[in-house]
Amino acid sequence: MAQLTIAELPFASRPLRELLDLDVDRDAPSRDYAGFGWARAAEVWLEAEGQPARRVVEPLVIALHTADDAEPLLDDLELEFELADRSVTVLASAFLARWLPRLPHGQAIVLAVCNPHRAALRRPAAATVPLHYALGDVASWREPGGDESQDRILLSGQAWCTL
Amino acid sequence: MIKVKLLAGVLAASLAGGAGCDSRSDRVERWATTENTTVKLDWDKVNEAYKQASGPEDLEKRINEIYEGDEVISVSVHDQDDKTQVVTGFFDKNTNGTVEDNEKIFTIKRQPSGEGAAQYQTTGYGPYYGYQSPLFGLASGMLLGAMISNVFMPTYVPVYTRPYITAPSRVSSIHNERMSYRAANPARFGPRSQSGRSYGTPSSTSRPSFRPSVGGSRRGGGVFGLSRAGRAARPERLTA
Numbered sequence: 001m002a003q004l005t006i007a008e009l010p011f012a013s014r015p016l017r018e019l020l021d022l023d024v025d026r027d028a029p030s031r032d033y034a035g036f037g038w039a040r041a042a043e044v045w046l047e048a049e050g051q052p053a054r055r056v057v058e059p060l061v062i063a064l065h066t067a068d069d070a071e072p073l074l075d076d077l078e079l080e081f082e083l084a085d086r087s088v089t090v091l092a093s094a095f096l097a098r099w100l101p102r103l104p105h106g107q108a109i110v111l112a113v114c115n116p117h118r119a120a121l122r123r124p125a126a127a128t129v130p131l132h133y134a135l136g137d138v139a140s141w142r143e144p145g146g147d148e149s150q151d152r153i154l155l156s157g158q159a160w161c162t163l
Numbered sequence: 164m165i166k167v168k169l170l171a172g173v174l175a176a177s178l179a180g181g182a183g184c185d186s187r188s189d190r191v192e193r194w195a196t197t198e199n200t201t202v203k204l205d206w207d208k209v210n211e212a213y214k215q216a217s218g219p220e221d222l223e224k225r226i227n228e229i230y231e232g233d234e235v236i237s238v239s240v241h242d243q244d245d246k247t248q249v250v251t252g253f254f255d256k257n258t259n260g261t262v263e264d265n266e267k268i269f270t271i272k273r274q275p276s277g278e279g280a281a282q283y284q285t286t287g288y289g290p291y292y293g294y295q296s297p298l299f300g301l302a303s304g305m306l307l308g309a310m311i312s313n314v315f316m317p318t319y320v321p322v323y324t325r326p327y328i329t330a331p332s333r334v335s336s337i338h339n340e341r342m343s344y345r346a347a348n349p350a351r352f353g354p355r356s357q358s359g360r361s362y363g364t365p366s367s368t369s370r371p372s373f374r375p376s377v378g379g380s381r382r383g384g385g386v387f388g389l390s391r392a393g394r395a396a397r398p399e400r401l402t403a
Contacts, residue, residue, distance in 0.1 A: 021385030033385030114388030140384030
């Protein structure tokens with residue numbers, strides 16, 4: 001099997017709805033979703049337990065995954081990428097160091113990724129705008145508006161942190 | 164291996180505090196948990212401990228008896244001016260005896276609120292981000308520990324203009340004292356689970372799952388976590 005580097009991961013731009021698995025109509029978020037990638041959004045809303053949703057304008061949304069058997073780390077996440085022929089893991093710090101310089105940051109960066117061990121992430125050196133990440137599970141939601149363009153897209157987590 | 168690494172991290176370096184959750188967001192009072200140890204911190208008891216402490220070392224003792232995890236909470240007490248005092252609880256993970264932002268877990272700020280009165284407020288940081296206490300009023304004549312009541316004395320002078328900080332050399336003795344305390348309170352501190360998790364915690368496989376109120380026609384998308392527990396082999400980790 002060919003050796004893969006972090007920079008060679010098929011981490012691509014995708015439409016926001018597809019990236020957040022919102023292009024299928026369902027009552028509750030799917031726990032089977034393994035898609036990853038990035039998208040620019042006009043806005044997303046970050047919703048935390050016990051707090052009103054907070055609007056983030058023109059963010060770069062980065063969708064990633066952690067597995068429930070990921071290594072518990074104090075200040076990092078073990079990301080898992082389900083590829084066509086295998087799965088690989090990468091530490092979030094290493095992944096962001098490689099990929100953030102390549103991506104259009106917008107006015108903010110939002111990490112859509114579960115943080116089951118509530119790791120206190122460090123600000124990536126390559127981040128030039130505020131970076132939001134969550135503690136606990138993260139799920140995507142859609143609140144339909146008058147038409148699709150008016151839908152409100154939300155990411156829920158137990159708490160949201162900003163670096 | 165995971166367990167070993169986690170325990171090593173916890174015992175040797177202690178728990179990482181948050182690298183700074185967004186201070187601009189609204190805060191609410193609540194119990195907070197840290198999934199690194201999944202240890203709850205009973206804020207009511209922490210607030211009461213400050214109120215009753217006779218001094219920094221007594222506060223250290225009280226706080227560490229309240230905390231149900233493995234780590235020792237170090238304490239910094241700093242008199243910022245004649246009447247304002249800030250107590251910081253932190254995990255001194257690099258054992259250098261200084262408070263660093265990513266080690267902070269709470270602050271208690273006490274400041275004057277009028278003649279013969281003061282108030283204090285506790286704020287959570289890092290894994291305890293999100294907690295902010297109400298403002299607690301203090302007044303002379305209340306039943307208070309010396310650490311606070313001294314401020315109402317006519318002869319009061321701030322003692323900790325040069326901060327008191329738990330010395331790294333004291334951490335092991337605090338830990339041992341707490342072990343004795345726990346041994347004497349078996350009803351509260353039951354045996355450690357097989358998973359190695361801290362006292363009174365849910366299983367290691369449970370994941371916190373905040374489900375927002377689903378009103379109206381809200382539709383679900385995806386969860387950004389994968390269910391892989393129990394697999395025979397873990398994937399290769401890319402490092403380059």
